[in-house]
Amino acid sequence: MITEIDASRLLVWRAAWLAHNGGYQNAEGSQSKLKAGRTAVWVTERAMQILGGYGYTREYPVERMHRDAKIYDIFEGTEQIQQLVIARALSGMRIE
Numbered sequence: 001m002i003t004e005i006d007a008s009r010l011l012v013w014r015a016a017w018l019a020h021n022g023g024y025q026n027a028e029g030s031q032s033k034l035k036a037g038r039t040a041v042w043v044t045e046r047a048m049q050i051l052g053g054y055g056y057t058r059e060y061p062v063e064r065m066h067r068d069a070k071i072y073d074i075f076e077g078t079e080q081i082q083q084l085v086i087a088r089a090l091s092g093m094r095i096e
């Protein structure tokens, strides 16, 4: 989990650095958004699993963290739209 979080954080920092230093080459912003959203969902799902029933129940905050994480796959560009942006940037083609 920490490895995935660190990898996502580094992608976000790379995107931020590029945004301030010449711009993106290969849709690095979308790459970071895609990866970090997926990581948030995966890590919070793993946290629920570790806690078993306590992870699932609404009495504890982890199920809420999992639902909150899922929105990062949807708003500010869904996963699929990030993939479209990345594919277009890499291929130069107008992929629909």
Ligand SMILES: Cc1cc2nc3c(=O)[nH]c(=O)nc-3n(C[C@H](O)[C@H](O)[C@H](O)COP(=O)(O)OP(=O)(O)OC[C@H]3O[C@@H](n4cnc5c(N)ncnc54)[C@H](O)[C@@H]3O)c2cc1C
Pocket (backbone or CB within 6 Å): 071, 074, 075, 076, 077, 078, 079, 080, 081, 096
């Ligand atoms: C809580 C919340 C807050 C939001 N806040 C904002 C905001 O502040 N500002 C703002 O502008 N927007 C906001 N949005 C909108 C958000 O950014 C998404 O653009 C929007 O939710 C996507 O439209 P939709 O839900 O109608 O899904 P649809 O467009 O109907 O898409 C449904 C599914 O189909 C997929 N899909 C759609 N087109 C393609 C395609 N061409 N290829 C492959 N898959 C595709 C999508 O990825 C998605 O999984 C918010 C959404 C939510 C839920």
